[in-house]
Amino acid sequence: MISDHRFIANFEKYRYLLVQLIKRDIQVKYRNSMLGIFWSFLEPLLTMIMFTIIFSYIFKRDIPNFPVYYLIGRIAFSLFQSGTMGAMKSIIGNSAILRSVYVPKYLFALATVGSSFVTFLLSLIILVAVMIVTNVHFTIYVIFASLPVIVLLLMTLGVGLILATVTVFFRDIEHLYGVFVMLLMYGSAVFYPASIIPEKWQFLLAINPFYAIISCMRTVLMNGTLYNTGELLYATVFAIVSLVVGMALFYKYQNKFLLHL
Amino acid sequence: MGDIVIKVEDVGMEYNLNKEKVDNLKEFVIKFLKRELKFTKFWAIRHVSMEVERGDKVGIIGLNGAGKSTLLKVISGVIKPTEGDVSIKGSIVPLLELGSGFDPEYSGRENIFLKGSLLGYSREYLESKYDEIVEFSELEEFIDVKLKNYSTGMSSRLAFSIATAVNPQIMILDEVLSVGDAKFREKSLERMKTLLDQDVSVLFVSHTLQQVRDLCNKAIWLENGRVMMQGTVDEVCDSYERSVLLKEKIYVKKSDPKKNDVKVPVDKDIILTFNEPIKMGSNWVELLSANRVSVPLEKFVDGNKLLIKHPELQPGMRYNLHLHTGCYEDMEGNKVNTYSTGFTTEVKHE
Numbered sequence: 001m002i003s004d005h006r007f008i009a010n011f012e013k014y015r016y017l018l019v020q021l022i023k024r025d026i027q028v029k030y031r032n033s034m035l036g037i038f039w040s041f042l043e044p045l046l047t048m049i050m051f052t053i054i055f056s057y058i059f060k061r062d063i064p065n066f067p068v069y070y071l072i073g074r075i076a077f078s079l080f081q082s083g084t085m086g087a088m089k090s091i092i093g094n095s096a097i098l099r100s101v102y103v104p105k106y107l108f109a110l111a112t113v114g115s116s117f118v119t120f121l122l123s124l125i126i127l128v129a130v131m132i133v134t135n136v137h138f139t140i141y142v143i144f145a146s147l148p149v150i151v152l153l154l155m156t157l158g159v160g161l162i163l164a165t166v167t168v169f170f171r172d173i174e175h176l177y178g179v180f181v182m183l184l185m186y187g188s189a190v191f192y193p194a195s196i197i198p199e200k201w202q203f204l205l206a207i208n209p210f211y212a213i214i215s216c217m218r219t220v221l222m223n224g225t226l227y228n229t230g231e232l233l234y235a236t237v238f239a240i241v242s243l244v245v246g247m248a249l250f251y252k253y254q255n256k257f258l259l260h261l
Numbered sequence: 262m263g264d265i266v267i268k269v270e271d272v273g274m275e276y277n278l279n280k281e282k283v284d285n286l287k288e289f290v291i292k293f294l295k296r297e298l299k300f301t302k303f304w305a306i307r308h309v310s311m312e313v314e315r316g317d318k319v320g321i322i323g324l325n326g327a328g329k330s331t332l333l334k335v336i337s338g339v340i341k342p343t344e345g346d347v348s349i350k351g352s353i354v355p356l357l358e359l360g361s362g363f364d365p366e367y368s369g370r371e372n373i374f375l376k377g378s379l380l381g382y383s384r385e386y387l388e389s390k391y392d393e394i395v396e397f398s399e400l401e402e403f404i405d406v407k408l409k410n411y412s413t414g415m416s417s418r419l420a421f422s423i424a425t426a427v428n429p430q431i432m433i434l435d436e437v438l439s440v441g442d443a444k445f446r447e448k449s450l451e452r453m454k455t456l457l458d459q460d461v462s463v464l465f466v467s468h469t470l471q472q473v474r475d476l477c478n479k480a481i482w483l484e485n486g487r488v489m490m491q492g493t494v495d496e497v498c499d500s501y502e503r504s505v506l507l508k509e510k511i512y513v514k515k516s517d518p519k520k521n522d523v524k525v526p527v528d529k530d531i532i533l534t535f536n537e538p539i540k541m542g543s544n545w546v547e548l549l550s551a552n553r554v555s556v557p558l559e560k561f562v563d564g565n566k567l568l569i570k571h572p573e574l575q576p577g578m579r580y581n582l583h584l585h586t587g588c589y590e591d592m593e594g595n596k597v598n599t600y601s602t603g604f605t606t607e608v609k610h611e
Contacts, residue, residue, distance in 0.1 A: 016387075017378035024364060024375065031366055100358035102338035103379060172286045255341040259276065 010104050017103065021111035025086065026118060040122045044074050048130070051191050063193050065134050068222055071127050073190035073214045076149075079120040080156050080210060081181050086112030087160025088167050088177060095261035105254050109164045113157045131221070139224035148216040148232060155209065155239035161246030168257050184210060209238035265350070266431055266462050267313035267336060272345035274305045274331050305331040306486040309345075313479075315430075318463040320473035320494060322501055323483035329466045330435070332483065333357070336464060337433050351430030351462075354380065359420035365409035369400055369419055372408055376423050390426045397452070398422035399445070418445055425452055432456065434465045470498050 030036045051070050055063070063069050090108035091098070098105060131138070167173045187204060188211045189197070197205060205211045212235040216227035306328035313319055321329045334340045336347055337355040362379045363372050373394055377387040395404055398418045408416055457463060457476060467473050473480060473494060480497035482489040489504075490497050 013381050013383075014378075016384045017381070019384075020375050020378040024367075028366075096358075096361045097379060099339065100361040101355055101379060102353075103381075170286045170289065258340050 014104055014107055018107055018111055018114065021107065022114040022118065025112055025115035029115075029119075037122070040119045041126045044071060044078070044123050045126055045130075047074065055191065065136065065222060067130050068127070068134055068136060069193075069218060070191050071130055072217050072221060073188070075120055075123045075127060076152055076214045076217060077185055077188065077190050077210075078123070079116050079152060080159075081185075082119065083113040083116035083156035084160045084163055085177070085181070086116060087157070088163035088174060090160075091164050091168050091257055092171075092261065098258060098261065105257060106161070106250060109160050109250070110157070113153070113160055116156070117153060127221075136222065137224055141220045141224055141226055144226060145217050145220045148213045148227075148235065151232065151236050151239045152210075152213045154243050155213075155235070158239060158242030158244070158246040161250045162242065165246075165249045165253050168253075168260050184208075187211075188214065190214070209235040264315040265312050266315050266317075267311070267350075267464075268346075268348045269309060269311045269332075269336065270346045270348075272309045272332075272335055272342045272347060273307040274328075274335055274340065275343040276303045276305055304486050306335070306483070309483075309486075309488055311481055311488070311491060313431075313462050313464070315462055316460050317479055318457065318465065318477040320477035320480040320498075321464060321466045321483065322470065322473060322480060322498065323489075326485075327483040328486040329483055331486075333433055333435065333464060333466060349431065352381075352427075353431040353433065354424065354427060354429035355433040356424050357433065357435050359424055360416060363408055363416065363420065366407060368407055369395075369398075369404040369411070372419065373423055376420070380424075380427070382427070394419075394422045394426045397426070397448075414442060414445075421449055425449075425456060428459070429461060431462045432464070434463060470502060474498055 026037070030039055033039060035042065048067050048071050052066050055070075056066050087109040090112050091105060094108050097103060163173060163177060188208055189205060194202075194205055194211075194215075212231045216232050216235070219225060219227040309328075309332060311319075321332060323329050331340075333355070335342050336349070337353060337357075338347075338349070339355075362376050364375060367375060373391060374384070374387055377390075378384075382390075395401055398421075400415060400419060403411065403415065408419075411419070463476070465473065465477060477494045479492065480494045480501075481491040482497050482501050490500055
């Protein structure tokens, strides 16, 4: 109980540090590029155009409103990818600081997830703009899109904390995870219709919690109807489990980090 | 008085000294399966207990590898001890590795806020201290320049100004800080003195016993990770001195640090000029590198000049050097004038 209180007091004390770290993370990403933060709009927009050309014209796949379909998957995937990969490197990358002054270590992981979320929020502007341009009918269900986003955020943090902890002890994870993330992108129907996957492999999508999240978002944003709550529930359970495991692992091993940095 | 701000109870810190560091999965799995994951355990410190009262200045003395740095790290919360408890009352500012946490791509201004937030200060507090920090660092003109364009001296001035702009209740020092050029060094020493004069509690590690005697009222002597002795500064320092000298079979006249002050290191080869002739014989200089391993230096003595050469010495950097000049008892049994002094010096190109 006492540690709970200390945790909150500590968080209060270092709140400004969290803001600083998030700011630094975003600045590092766009450092020395002329367009700076505008890349968080431009990049998804450009890849959207590219994939639209490839899939709508070259492969003649009929996905209704492919640009929006792709963008939803893409920005959700970016949040997960940059958040988890950033968190994975957060402890190793800040070892000089951790060695010289006491700072709650989870802040570094939290900050990278936070900065990925800020980028995500910015790219939502592009999503809304493209939705307006392509005449998507906005319904009241748009509000419900916030639930899968929250679930995605929790999942990113959870997986990020697990990776941050494990990577301190086994640096191989960094390379392994890069491959895994690519696999996840190809296995989550980010840029192709889910229907092209053969019947006998469809279960792979069904057990993929990340696909569940983007599928929920697509349903509310594109069809204007409520998603299958079972799908969301599955992703929520997965996110909470990963968060609990991540926090427990991190908490248990954080005192040993310094001996391995 | 009687108000305890730091309480260290039976603290021990254990390190695994595995010969090869296992940090990849393949090795770990193989070694795990072969049951080869044996670690040599090593206690850097053990059974250390101490109490620091408000206003106490405690010097920590001991030879290299005695566990002084580990103790400081444990107290400042950077590492968690394997066993035992540390409780701290009040805010603690470690003045160790001043420049860490700076971002070279940030301007001086941004770095003040970044570094300040790392020390746990709020934005409002840093804004209220901002002018004072900039003024003290004398970097008004350069405050919007990126830190990567700063000279070493400039960034250490900024670091010092940030670290000392606050009024901590507990301060942790590894050697007395003084940075920058001669003028700024004077100013920084003055600030250190005013900080030390306040009601602040200080933990202080130094290789210079005289500094410990000057600054501290209490001392703790560590050896091989155990507390050998703690008490008033003179008691502890006297015993320590006796023990060290006994071990090395050197008879020593008490050193007078002012007399032995180093004037200016000048050349590419470093020449240290002393106010009195250096005795030939068994004198030696140690370079205390960051991890405090002493490295023997090639040396050449001429009168009161000492020429030292070492591949690790780089111009423009500051080093902790430790000069011992000792003479063993001579043939007739005469005890010869010897001294031991530590100093920090900057290596310059001329």
